[in-house]
Amino acid sequence: MLLLIENSNLIEWGGLFIILAFVFLETGLLLGIIVPGGETLLFTSGLLVSTGTLQTDIGTLLIGVILAGISGDISGFYIGKKFKDRLHKKKDTWYFKKRYLTLAEEYVRRHKKGAIVIGKFLPIIRPFTPVITGTSAMPFSKFFALSLVAIASYTCVFTVTGFLIGSQFPEIKNYLGYILPASIIVALIPVIREVRKKAELER
Numbered sequence: 001m002l003l004l005i006e007n008s009n010l011i012e013w014g015g016l017f018i019i020l021a022f023v024f025l026e027t028g029l030l031l032g033i034i035v036p037g038g039e040t041l042l043f044t045s046g047l048l049v050s051t052g053t054l055q056t057d058i059g060t061l062l063i064g065v066i067l068a069g070i071s072g073d074i075s076g077f078y079i080g081k082k083f084k085d086r087l088h089k090k091k092d093t094w095y096f097k098k099r100y101l102t103l104a105e106e107y108v109r110r111h112k113k114g115a116i117v118i119g120k121f122l123p124i125i126r127p128f129t130p131v132i133t134g135t136s137a138m139p140f141s142k143f144f145a146l147s148l149v150a151i152a153s154y155t156c157v158f159t160v161t162g163f164l165i166g167s168q169f170p171e172i173k174n175y176l177g178y179i180l181p182a183s184i185i186v187a188l189i190p191v192i193r194e195v196r197k198k199a200e201l202e203r
Contacts, residue, residue: 016064023069024068027127043158075130077140101131116150117153
C-alpha cells in the first residue's frame with residue numbers, strides 16, 4: 001500500500017514525462033514486471049489531472065499515453081523479431097522471468113489475435129505479448145492495427161475512469177491507498193486463473 005501511495009507522489013514529482021516513460025517501458029524494454037503497475041499508473045494519472053495536481057489536461061494526457069504505449073509495443077515487437085528463440089535461453093534476471101514469458105506464449109497461442117487486445121488488460125501477460133507476437137509470422141501492419149486498438153482501449157478505460165471519479169469526488173485523492181490495491185486485485189484475477197489452469201494441466 002505504501003508503494004502505491006508513493007506512486008502518486010512519483011507522478012506529482014515527475015509530471016507527464018514520468019508517466020509516458022513508464023508506459024513505454026512496460027512493453028518497450030521488457031520491464032513490465034518491475035515498473036509501477038500500468039492500471040494504477042493510468043488511474044492515478046487521470047485522478048491527479050482531475051484534481052489539478054498534475055498540471056496538464058486530460059486530452060494531452062490521453063494522446064501522450066497512447067503514443068507512448070504504441071511506441072513501447074512496437075519496440076517489444078521488434079525485440080521479439082530480432083531475438084526470437086534466444087529469449088528462451090536467457091537466464092532469469094531482476095527484470096526478466098522466463099516463466100512469465102512461457103505463460104504469455106501459451107496465452108497468445110490459445111487466443112491468437114485476440115491476445116493482443118485482451119492481453120493488454122492482464123498485468124503479467126501485457127509486457128510479453130508484443131515480444132511473442134514479434135516472433136510469429138504476423139505482419140507488422142496487422143500487429144500495429146491490433147496494438148493501436150488495444151492501447152487506446154486500455155489507456156482510456158483506466159485514465160478516463162480515474163479522471164471522472166476524481167472530478168466527481170475530489171476528496172478521493174486522500175484514499176488512494178485503499179482504492180489502488182483493490183484495482184490491482186481485480187486486474188490480477190484473469191492472470192490467477194491462467195496460472196491455475198497451467199498448474200492443473202501440469203499435474
